[in-house]
Amino acid sequence: MKRVLSALLMLAMLLAASACESVDDSQIYGSDAEITKADSHSSSLSVYRNDVENTLEMYARDFVGAQTLWTYDADDDGDVAISYSLSVPSDGKAKLVLVAPDDTVSVLAERTVDPETEELQSKTISLMKGKNRIKIVGYDNPTLSLVLSAEVGEIYDPD
Numbered sequence: 001m002k003r004v005l006s007a008l009l010m011l012a013m014l015l016a017a018s019a020c021e022s023v024d025d026s027q028i029y030g031s032d033a034e035i036t037k038a039d040s041h042s043s044s045l046s047v048y049r050n051d052v053e054n055t056l057e058m059y060a061r062d063f064v065g066a067q068t069l070w071t072y073d074a075d076d077d078g079d080v081a082i083s084y085s086l087s088v089p090s091d092g093k094a095k096l097v098l099v100a101p102d103d104t105v106s107v108l109a110e111r112t113v114d115p116e117t118e119e120l121q122s123k124t125i126s127l128m129k130g131k132n133r134i135k136i137v138g139y140d141n142p143t144l145s146l147v148l149s150a151e152v153g154e155i156y157d158p159d
Contacts, residue, residue: 028066029139032105035097041065049157055149063094063138070134072153074127082125085147086111087118092142101130108134120147
């Protein structure tokens with residue numbers, strides 16, 4: 001009986017320790033350190049990628065976590081033109097972020113629930129030498145639509 005009780009106690013301690021190490025969606029959304037880590041998301045995605053125009057169109061339901069959508073390995077510091085539209089017609093919130101090679105995170109756009117479709121916006125972003133990434137981050141199961149295009153770099157298909 002003591003062995004069974006000891007084994008159950010050890011199992012409970014291991015489960016408690018692993019639960020402490022897991023990260024929930026709010027911790028990812030609000031933490032630059034979590035956003036810079038490897039991609040982790042769940043959702044129902046519909047994606048269209050146009051390689052000729054280097055454009056991604058994405059619609060997601062119940063998107064949570066973070067996903068890389070674009071990368072560019074810059075030879076030097078410089079500027080790049082991007083265009084994007086991010087809408088969250090129902091539930092939750094979402095943001096589009098730039099992750100620099102030193103893992104600095106800059107918010108390009110952040111949206112909460114608004115039934116209006118966001119207009120396409122153009123922006124020049126400053127990049128550092130090295131691998132730069134644009135990621136989509138979602139919290140609280142948003143439905144979102146996104147259009148992203150860039151003059152250089154590689155658009156990823158998150159499917």
